[in-house]
Amino acid sequence: MAVKDYIRERFFPYMWCAGCGHGIILNGLLRAVENLGLNKKDMVMVSGIGCSARISGYVDFHSMHTIHGRALAFATGIKMSKPELNVIVPMGDGDALAIGGNHFIHAARRNIEMTAIVMNNQIYGMTGGQFSPLSGYGAMGTTAPYGNIDHAFDVVDLAVAAGATFVARTTTYHVHELSDLIQQAIVHKGFSVLEVLSQCPTHFGRRNKIGDAVDMLKMYKNRTVRIGSDKKKADPDLIERGVFVKKDLPEYCREYDQLILKAGQKK
Amino acid sequence: MNKKIKFIQGNDVCVEAALYAGLEFFAGYPITPSTEIAEQMANRLPMIGGKFLQMEDEISSLCAIIGASLTGHKVMTATSGPGFSLMQEALGYAVMTEIPCVIVNVMRGGPSTGLPTHAGQGDVNQTRYGIHGDHSIIVLTASNHQDIFQMTVEAFNFAETYRTPVILLLDEMTGHLREKIDIPESGSIRLVKRLRTAVKSGIDYHPYLPREDGRLPMSDFGDEHRYNVTGLYHDMWGFPSDNPKIVYGLIRHLVDKIENNSHQIARFRKYHVKDAEVLLISYGASARSALHLVENRRRRGEKLGLLELQTLWPFPSDIVREVCKEVKFTVVVEMNMGQVLQQVRLAVDAPEKIFLANRIDGELITPTDIRNILRVIQGKGV
Numbered sequence: 001m002a003v004k005d006y007i008r009e010r011f012f013p014y015m016w017c018a019g020c021g022h023g024i025i026l027n028g029l030l031r032a033v034e035n036l037g038l039n040k041k042d043m044v045m046v047s048g049i050g051c052s053a054r055i056s057g058y059v060d061f062h063s064m065h066t067i068h069g070r071a072l073a074f075a076t077g078i079k080m081s082k083p084e085l086n087v088i089v090p091m092g093d094g095d096a097l098a099i100g101g102n103h104f105i106h107a108a109r110r111n112i113e114m115t116a117i118v119m120n121n122q123i124y125g126m127t128g129g130q131f132s133p134l135s136g137y138g139a140m141g142t143t144a145p146y147g148n149i150d151h152a153f154d155v156v157d158l159a160v161a162a163g164a165t166f167v168a169r170t171t172t173y174h175v176h177e178l179s180d181l182i183q184q185a186i187v188h189k190g191f192s193v194l195e196v197l198s199q200c201p202t203h204f205g206r207r208n209k210i211g212d213a214v215d216m217l218k219m220y221k222n223r224t225v226r227i228g229s230d231k232k233k234a235d236p237d238l239i240e241r242g243v244f245v246k247k248d249l250p251e252y253c254r255e256y257d258q259l260i261l262k263a264g265q266k267k
Numbered sequence: 268m269n270k271k272i273k274f275i276q277g278n279d280v281c282v283e284a285a286l287y288a289g290l291e292f293f294a295g296y297p298i299t300p301s302t303e304i305a306e307q308m309a310n311r312l313p314m315i316g317g318k319f320l321q322m323e324d325e326i327s328s329l330c331a332i333i334g335a336s337l338t339g340h341k342v343m344t345a346t347s348g349p350g351f352s353l354m355q356e357a358l359g360y361a362v363m364t365e366i367p368c369v370i371v372n373v374m375r376g377g378p379s380t381g382l383p384t385h386a387g388q389g390d391v392n393q394t395r396y397g398i399h400g401d402h403s404i405i406v407l408t409a410s411n412h413q414d415i416f417q418m419t420v421e422a423f424n425f426a427e428t429y430r431t432p433v434i435l436l437l438d439e440m441t442g443h444l445r446e447k448i449d450i451p452e453s454g455s456i457r458l459v460k461r462l463r464t465a466v467k468s469g470i471d472y473h474p475y476l477p478r479e480d481g482r483l484p485m486s487d488f489g490d491e492h493r494y495n496v497t498g499l500y501h502d503m504w505g506f507p508s509d510n511p512k513i514v515y516g517l518i519r520h521l522v523d524k525i526e527n528n529s530h531q532i533a534r535f536r537k538y539h540v541k542d543a544e545v546l547l548i549s550y551g552a553s554a555r556s557a558l559h560l561v562e563n564r565r566r567r568g569e570k571l572g573l574l575e576l577q578t579l580w581p582f583p584s585d586i587v588r589e590v591c592k593e594v595k596f597t598v599v600v601e602m603n604m605g606q607v608l609q610q611v612r613l614a615v616d617a618p619e620k621i622f623l624a625n626r627i628d629g630e631l632i633t634p635t636d637i638r639n640i641l642r643v644i645q646g647k648g649v
Contacts, residue, residue, distance in 0.1 A: 080335065103323065
């Protein structure tokens with residue numbers, strides 16, 4: 001099946017700004033699904049609110065555009081009630097880690113099999129450029145006109161600490177790596193978290209004087225390194241990319257199947 | 268002895284009835300005084316291959332059951348005031364996306380943390396107006412265990428018939444009260460199955476194109492038809508739209524599908540209403556005291572009657588207007604500042620003849636409390 005067969009052409013062109021990184025993530029995702037040869041009938045995409053959340057409308061899967069921050073909670077209900085479905089949950093940084101932070105850590109703790117993709121553009125784009133929990137100290141935003149005094153979460157550290165059994169990071173510059181990591185996240189039997197640094201030239205790049213989309217992509221190229229790279233030792237501020245955690249632990253839906261067997265004996 | 272007769276809490280009756288109705292998925296969060304429902308679900312659902320989820324809060328509980336409903340299951344959550352407040356946004360989502368689900372609110376005293384272990388009926392207006400934006404919604408209640416069973420099953424039936432969230436509004440008193448329940452034989456109460464689309468695979472299915480009767484056949488997530496679900500105003504494909512015609516059509520559909528069927532949705536009980544000179548209108552735990560007073564005074568020849576409401580929303584205005592016409596005056600009995608009283612006054616021809624008998628101190632309103640109010644109204648002194 002060709003990539004174009006996985007989208008709803010009727011709903012294009014998409015509503016993201018010129019230069020936005022989210023389209024690159026959509027591309028990476030579709031290629032991952034194509035490479036894995038997944039059946040559209042088995043695919044569910046659940047998103048929350050924000051620029052990122054619009055991605056669910058564009059894919060020809062069962063798709064649910066829900067409320068702000070709660071995509072993982074809806075997805076948990078879908079996965080638990082029909083575990084054979086392949087559930088992908090793309091979220092923005094504010095969506096996943098501010099309003100949805102609690103659901104994020106609890107989904108990770110349960111190790112329920114689904115793929116959480118944090119489309120991290122470090123800003124609330126749809127509402128016009130307010131700082132997010134991933135903007136970082138000193139960043140500029142419309143609600144941080146004097147520079148942000150909030151410190152950022154490290155999505156990878158947070159996901160690992162919360163119990164996610166697959167945790168990875170990449171950027172929209174590294175398109176092949178992006179598609180490969182999404183594939184790995186989808187096939188992983190447990191809760192997978194993939195953070196993708198995604199440029200928002202309209203709000204983050206402009207307000208923080210990073211430049212346009214190309215400048216931001218160059219920044220992702222120059223300021224990130226593969227995990228374990230020697231460059232990181234020389235320059236600790238470089239951001240690592242790759243798979244941080246990949247482990248096999250009991251998955252929630254399968255655990256519940258065992259629980260049903262136990263309850264059946266009690267009956 | 269018939270083993271179908273049990274002596275259990277109202278909350279447990281709700282569980283029995285939900286399972287009778289075909290519940291397969293429950294998600295919830297502990298909160299007094301509804302927790303027993305979650306506890307029993309955790310015990311019972313896995314026995315029949317169903318799923319119970321304890322979520323991280325009430326918000327995610329409602330979100331999870333909405334998701335599970337989309338895969339084709341009958342779903343429910345249970346909570347109380349503070350949890351119900353947290354659920355409002357997801358409740359609006361279920362209204363907008365027309366996803367069947369049942370939400371039990373076992374009322375306690377409010378606002379805020381209020382009186383967790385005491386009775387109150389202060390959430391009547393919240394069930395109707397808690398969410399933002401225009402909409403209509405179905406809210407049912409009951410005063411005794413047999414009726415809790417019936418109304419719980421009806422809640423699932425209405426949710427499927429009208430593709431809407433239905434709120435079952437119980438209260439601490441009936442939820443924790445133990446009394447006899449005769450569990451109906453399987454098949455003795457009609458169950459409404461989910462209406463699924465007959466559109467075959469490969470042919471366009473429009474998830475939000477109502478049939479002539481206003482109903483929208485569903486397709487389960489995981490089946491052949493793939494479609495979009497969104498809380499934004501949406502077209503027949505389920506895709507976001509701000510086209511004024513589509514926006515107008517959808518809001519009218521959401522409101523009309525319930526308001527135009529309010530006579531079908533109205534559930535109530537009449538006790539000695541026919542020749543009543545004084546009418547009581549009540550619901551939930553308060554109706555138990557109202558009924559006690561009516562039966563008691565009837566024995567002394569006083570012509571008291573009771574209209575017990577079981578459907579609170581859409582408010583059964585026609586029925587209320589009709590029964591209030593022939594009586595000297597009407598007293599609304601409830602445990603709040605007069606939330607149903609307001610609706611009754613709006614419904615009747617002579618609102619000046621509608622009075623309130625209430626208690627707002629966390630204690631159950633007693634027959635004596637109601638009688639004292641009647642005496643004041645009748646000029647007999649306290």
